[in-house]
Amino acid sequence: MSWHEALKMFVGLVVIIDPLLSLPTFITLTEGMNNRDRSTCIRRASLTVGIVLSVAVLLGQQILDLLAISMPAFRIAGGLLILMMALSMMHARRSATQATEEESSEALDKEDISVVPLGVPLLAGPGAISTAIIDSHHNLQITAILLFEIWLVAGLVMLILQFAQGIRQSLGNTGLNIATRLMGLMLAAIAIEFMVGGLRTMLPGLN
Numbered sequence: 001m002s003w004h005e006a007l008k009m010f011v012g013l014v015v016i017i018d019p020l021l022s023l024p025t026f027i028t029l030t031e032g033m034n035n036r037d038r039s040t041c042i043r044r045a046s047l048t049v050g051i052v053l054s055v056a057v058l059l060g061q062q063i064l065d066l067l068a069i070s071m072p073a074f075r076i077a078g079g080l081l082i083l084m085m086a087l088s089m090m091h092a093r094r095s096a097t098q099a100t101e102e103e104s105s106e107a108l109d110k111e112d113i114s115v116v117p118l119g120v121p122l123l124a125g126p127g128a129i130s131t132a133i134i135d136s137h138h139n140l141q142i143t144a145i146l147l148f149e150i151w152l153v154a155g156l157v158m159l160i161l162q163f164a165q166g167i168r169q170s171l172g173n174t175g176l177n178i179a180t181r182l183m184g185l186m187l188a189a190i191a192i193e194f195m196v197g198g199l200r201t202m203l204p205g206l207n
Helices: 005-016 017-028 035-066 072-088 101-107 116-125 126-135 138-160 163-201
Strands: none
Touching: 005 072, 005 101, 005 126, 005 138, 005 163, 017 116, 017 138, 017 163, 035 072, 035 116, 035 126, 035 138, 072 126, 138 163
C-alpha cells in the first residue's frame, strides 16, 4: 500500500466520523458533568469508537459472507448511506442515519452517554462502520495499517472532545458549519467512489 492510499483511508475515516459535528451535541450532553466525569466520558467514547471500528474491520467480511452479501453490493449500499450523510453535512445538519432528534433528546436522561449514544452511533455510526468494512482487506499489512489508523482517529476524537468548549468558542457556530460543509463535500466524493467501484465490479461493461 502506498502512503497516498493510507492517507486517503485516514482522511476518509476522519471526515465520516467528523468529531467537529458532534461538538454541540457533546457539550449539551455533558453540560452538568464535572471535569473528571467529562474526561472519563471522553475516554470511554473514544475507546468505543476504536473497538467498534476495529471489530468491523476484522469481522465485517465474515458477516457479509454469512449473510451472502457481496462486497460490490455492500459498496453501493454503503456509498448511498454515506452520500445521504454527506448531503446532510453540506446543509450543516446531522444525518438521521447517525441519530434522530428523539434519540438525542432521550440521551439527556441517560446517566452514562459515553458508549451510547456518543460512541455509537454519534461518532462510530453506520457510515463509519460501512467505511471500515469497505476499506478492510484480506491482506494482513493493509488490515494492520487500517487498524492503526482507526486508533489514531480515536485518539484524535478524544483530543477534540477534550477541548470541545475552546474549539467551539474559537470557531463559533459559523466556523463549525463551514468546516462541516467542507467535510460533507469530501464525504460525498468518497461516497461516489464507493458506489462507482461497486458498480464497475458488478457491471464490468461500465469499465
